[in-house]
Amino acid sequence: MISVLIVSTFSEEAHWIKDLYKDIAVKYSNDVWNYYLFTNYTSIPFFLNTVQNIDIACIDVTDEKGINIAECIRQRFSCCSIIIISDKTISPLRYIKPSITASSLLLRPFDKDCRFVLKDVFDEYVKAYFNDSMESSYCIENKDGKQIVPYNQIFYFESREKRIILATDHREFRFYDTLDRLEKQLPKGFIRCHRSFIVSREKIVSIKLSQHSIHLTNGGIVPISRTYKDAIKEIR
Numbered sequence: 426m427i428s429v430l431i432v433s434t435f436s437e438e439a440h441w442i443k444d445l446y447k448d449i450a451v452k453y454s455n456d457v458w459n460y461y462l463f464t465n466y467t468s469i470p471f472f473l474n475t476v477q478n479i480d481i482a483c484i485d486v487t488d489e490k491g492i493n494i495a496e497c498i499r500q501r502f503s504c505c506s507i508i509i510i511s512d513k514t515i516s517p518l519r520y521i522k523p524s525i526t527a528s529s530l531l532l533r534p535f536d537k538d539c540r541f542v543l544k545d546v547f548d549e550y551v552k553a554y555f556n557d558s559m560e561s562s563y564c565i566e567n568k569d570g571k572q573i574v575p576y577n578q579i580f581y582f583e584s585r586e587k588r589i590i591l592a593t594d595h596r597e598f599r600f601y602d603t604l605d606r607l608e609k610q611l612p613k614g615f616i617r618c619h620r621s622f623i624v625s626r627e628k629i630v631s632i633k634l635s636q637h638s639i640h641l642t643n644g645g646i647v648p649i650s651r652t653y654k655d656a657i658k659e660i661r
Contacts, residue, residue, distance in 0.1 A: 427550070428459040430482040432494060433510055436464045438535070442483055445540060449547050466490040473497055478572055481550055483531070483543075485510040486520045496524045500595050503578055506550050508543065563611075565591065565600050572598060576614060581647055582607055582623040594643050618657055619650040632657060 433439035450458045479502045484495045509520050512533040529546050565572045583590040584604045591598040624647050631640045639647040
């Protein structure tokens with residue numbers, strides 16, 4: 426399923442965006458689509474701590490609380506497509522920054538082009554969502570539906586407690602599979618280093634064979650087992 430979060434201090438505006446997205450979604454599939462709509466910021470922090478995933482978020486940033494919410498969403502849901510809702514009274518410097526990395530912008534007062542902005546963002550995300558064979562991303566299927574994670578955001582895959590954990594810098598995704606199958610399926614940018622780990626080559630900072638460990642760009646450490654030591658030596 427795809428989850429859409431809409432935050433606008435104008436109730437009519439929020440419902441307009443929701444209705445538009447519902448109309449677009451019908452044209453794609455009969456899958457379940459979740460829509461979360463808020464007209465104030467009070468309960469959103471609690472909501473973000475309970476929800477499993479947000480795919481698309483439309484956030485009103487005309488209040489500083491909206492900026493904070495957008496930053497929180499980017500940190501927790503790194504793959505989320507964020508659409509900023511603003512107006513000409515707000516400096517773009519407040520919301521055009523790496524901590525938000527918005528996909529698009531809606532400026533009040535809305536005009537007919539706003540519909541195309543919303544549709545374009547939705548189209549791009551859904552195109553990736555339904556394309557399991559994307560060369561640049563990994564598609565997870567679990568109880569929360571399908572989730573797309575770009576390969577360049579993945580640090581490692583870990584086998585733990587009969588499940589696979591896909592680790593990004595800010596989040597872990599859990600699903601059922603085996604590392605043996607993943608090892609055959611993943612592109613060459615990933616390498617098996619342990620019976621319980623497959624690591625991304627581009628996230629490696631250093632390899633310390635004497636300590637049987639791989640150090641990653643985010644400060645994480647992944648173990649090396651004797652079985653895979655020779656393979657790891659070749660990428661030093």
